[in-house]
Each structure stands twice: as C-alpha cells, then as structure tokens.
Amino acid sequence: MAEKVLMKGNEALAEAAIRCGCKRFFGYPITPQTEVAAYMAKRLPKIGGTYMQAESEISAINMVYGAASAGVRAMTSSSSPGISLKTEGISYLIGSDLPCLIINVMRGGPGLGGIQPSQSDYWQATKAPGHGDGHILVFAPSTIQEMVDLVFDAFDLAETYRMPAMILADGMLGQMMEPVVFPEKEVVEHEKPWAANGHQGKREHNIINSLYLKPDELERTNRERFARYEIIKEKEARVEEYLTEDADIIVVAYGATSRIVRAAVKAAREQGIKAGMVRPITVWPFPAKAVAKAAETASRMLCVEMSLGQMVEDVRLAVNGKVPVEFYGRTGGIIPTPAEVLEQIKKIAGGAK
The missing domain is CATH 3.40.50.920 (Rossmann fold)
Known part of the structure; x- marks a missing residue:
C-alpha cells in the first residue's frame, strides 16, 4: 500500500504533475501559489525536466503554448491577477486545440486585491478563460488528496479532448497541509499525431495555428469544437x-x-x-x-x-x-x-x- 505523505497543497500539486509525466513548467511567482513554482524549480532539473521562470505571466503561458505544440506535457501556475494576464495565451491554446494544465490558486480581487483565499475567479474560469468562443476543463478540488488525484485526470482529459485544463484551487487549499497518497498509475500519454515535433520525412508538416481569415472556416472550426463540448458535458461532469x-x-x-x-x-x-x-x-x-x-x-x-x-x-x-x-x-x-x-x-x- 502506498505511503501517506504530509504535504502542503501547492507542493502536492507540483509533485502530482511530475508523476504524471510533466517535465516542462513555465511560470512566474505570485502569492499564494509561489510554492508550486519553487517546488518545480527544485525538482525538475534533477529529473531531466525544464523549469523556466519567465519574465512575465504573458511569457509563461506562451511558453506553455510552444511546449504543448510539440506534444509534451506542459504546465503553468499562477494566482488570480496572473491568470488574468494569461488569458490571451489561454485563448490561443483553446483556438489551437492544445492540451496543457493551468493551476489557479485563487486570491481576493478585483485588482491586486489581497492574498487571502477567494473563489471570485469562477466566472473567469468557467465563462471567459479567454476571448472568443471557447471553454477549458475546470476541476475544483476540496482536499489536498483530491488536488493530487485531479491532476492525473486533468492531464488525461486535456489530451483526450485536446483542450486546456485548469485546477481551480484557492489560497486555503494551496497553503494548508494534509496527508496524501500519490496514485501508483502507469503514465500513458496519448498519441499526438497533430504535434509539431519533427516530421522526419515521414509525414506532412503539422502546423499549429488559431488564425482563420475565412469566416466560414472559423465558424466551422468553432462549431466542431462546440460539438466536442457537448460530449464533454454529457460524459465528464462530476x-x-x-x-x-x-x-x-x-x-x-x-x-x-x-x-x-x-x-x-x-x-x-x-x-x-x-x-x-x-x-x-x-x-x-x-x-x-x-x-x-x-x-x-x-x-x-x-x-x-x-x-x-x-x-x-x-x-x-x-x-x-x-x-x-x-x-x-x-x-x-x-x-x-x-x-x-x-x-x-x-x-x-x-x-x-
């Protein structure tokens, strides 16, 4: 039986992501989620991964876009004002049908607000994670154990449906400590024939793109995406x-x-x-x-x-x-x-x- 480990929520999120096969993290420090980035900075170099503290939240989400385009499991984390800065990049991820994991450890707002726990980013996460027609998967854990478990599910479903996923936590969950058991699961990443990771002369070039200059083509693409959303609503609501x-x-x-x-x-x-x-x-x-x-x-x-x-x-x-x-x-x-x-x-x- 797997051993229980006492961990802070933010650090448990990071460890769970690593155990899911995520070796690419791009972020920027902001309270109360900074321990996610700090943990990744400590652990990833030791296992052959990449930790990059970007110069801004905008840069971080676009680095996720690049890594996700190559077909690797990539992740970023932030707290409320930082997520607001990332929303343009999140919309590009949605529009390019790219899977990734985004952590939002919510704090009070609007504006800089405060660093204490809040749930005032619900509308942003569920209604407008970025401009345009689009959604992301949003998971809302209530315990540290559930935070860990949902990281595994979030990566899996993000790749299944080719869309970003978010863990919507808050400062209380991120900063508290509880015993957790990390699932002993074999990490099986999905096949990604769409990835821009080198064609080796065996296939056509893959192009990752969210720009459609022909209105009928953009409408068709959006309708196809929303048909997928209906499947998700039917099968994945928990x-x-x-x-x-x-x-x-x-x-x-x-x-x-x-x-x-x-x-x-x-x-x-x-x-x-x-x-x-x-x-x-x-x-x-x-x-x-x-x-x-x-x-x-x-x-x-x-x-x-x-x-x-x-x-x-x-x-x-x-x-x-x-x-x-x-x-x-x-x-x-x-x-x-x-x-x-x-x-x-x-x-x-x-x-x-």
Missing part, C-alpha cells in the same frame, strides 16, 4: 452528493467552501433539519443534471461561495425555477464559518427545531 436522499434543504458549494458546508450540514442534521450538500467537482462542465435532480425533492436550495455570487447563477439556471435558490457569500479573503452557514440553513428552514 459531482459529490452528501446526505441528499431525504434532504429538504440542499446546499451547493465547491472547493474549500464545501468543507465548511459539510460541517454545517452535519450540524443542521443534529438539530433536526434535513439538510444535504451537492458539491460540483467539475465546474466546467457544470453538473447541471445532478443539481436539477436534487431540486426535485428539496423545497429550497442555498449556494455558498467565497465570492459575492458567481456559481449561484449556474445553480439557478440548472434549477430553472423549480425551487427558490438563496445565496450566502463572504469575499475579500474572508472564509465563511460553519456557524455562519448553519445560521443561513436555519433561516431557510424557519429556525431550529
């Missing part, structure tokens, strides 16, 4: 349900916030309130069917986020007016407490029994 079988009040939360909600739901049950939790593990694709199904048996729903309300819009769209959807959020780097969430549940329930 969700966890906690005490939802008989729940009258369903709380929806993701990432670190779901840890707090889980404690509040348990406390509500102890006070006789039938509460449950739905936790999206992928936030793109959003598990709309699971949320809608939960609304069929509940009388009310509550969305809890470390923001002023972003995922709540997807919850309301999924519920489609079947039940009222309330919202509770803290922002600016303030983490909601289980007592605060329990109080919201009690208000919805009409008070404790």
